[in-house]
Amino acid sequence: MNIKEVACKAGVSVATVSRVLNKSEKVSFETEKKVRAVIKKMNYFPNINAKILRENRSKVILICVPDITNIIYSQIIKGVLDYLKRNGYSGMIHIPHNKFDRRYSGADDIKEYIYFLETKKIDGIIFITSSINQQDYVELNRKYNVMTCSEYYDDDTLETVGIDQSEAMYRLIRYLYEIKKVEKPVYYTWKDPTGTSKRRLAGYIKYLKEKNIKNVKKFYKKMDSKKTSIFLEQFKKELENNMEIDAIILNSDFYAVFAEKIIKKLNREILVASFDGTQLLDMALSKIVHIKQPFEKMGEKSAEALLKKMEGKKFEKKIYLKYDLIDEEKLK
Secondary structure, three states, rough: OOHHHHHHHOOOOHHHHHHHHHHOOOOOHHHHHHHHHHHOOOOOOOOHHHHHHHOOOOOOOEEOOOOOOHHHHHHHHHHHHHHHHHHHEEEEOOOOOOOOOOOOOHHHHHHHHHHHHOOOOOOOEEEEOOOOOHHHHHHHHOOEEEEOOOOOOOOOOEEEEEEEEEHHHHHHHHHHHHHOOOOOEEEEEEEEOOHHHHHHHHHHHHHHHHHOOOHHHEEEEEEOOHHHHHHHHHHHHHHHHHHOOOEEEEEOHHHHHHHHHHHOOOOOOOEEEEOOOOOOHOOOOOOOOEEEOOOHHHHHHHHHHHHHHHHHOOOOOEEOOOOOEEEHHHHH
């Protein structure tokens, strides 16, 4: 079975069948419908390898993600895959080597990426959050088609698809002060911050300074580790040693849900706020004020930007999507 037989059976030219397979807009609806009916009836599958050799591309995008079990990453991946599928591409998921595994280094991953790109096994790469550092991304970006999603580097000239994290935090802390009437909030961030948490801290500090709050450093805490058990142990000690705290802000729903349980055990009245707005909040003991991020849309937009980049089309380098500040207590 070949494309000529399909064309003959459908009563059209080989070029028309090719246009249908490539989803060209030059084919009428009726003609496309007729050709696809023949393709289905004859169980015809185009020779993908020949197409790759002919077009010098694979129509495959590598999606690099730190952890596929993370609910946020799965939403972003869905957005990426949905967009790729609609545009005739497929996605291949890759998990970089663990940076704490001494057997490997980031250089091993970079060599692998370059091999895939040079041999045309993939046409481009989408890096989700902190799956690649800025220096390595810059090097790849000089020669290859790559894109980041939900990551924010110190170099503001690099592409970004996400939300304005600084603005979102500014809006959140202002809401806590002006609407929820908190007085002693604490933002828990990291000693080794990502680009995301750096921007959130900047927005947080900006509002506190505008409010003329003295000794701003008392209002945020850089935690030693993201490991859940270590974080929660340190968090518990923080609450026990600071009886003035009346609100906390966490970088994710995951930490917020666990932190809330500790607050309950200590019999404290502390408002909890977080970022993300995932289904994890269904496990919370109360309604947590949160910034809901459009993760699936982020995935779609990063895939769209990458395909435009690959085709030499203009695309926005800074894509900040709309987010929502949600207070379900106020919605009752």
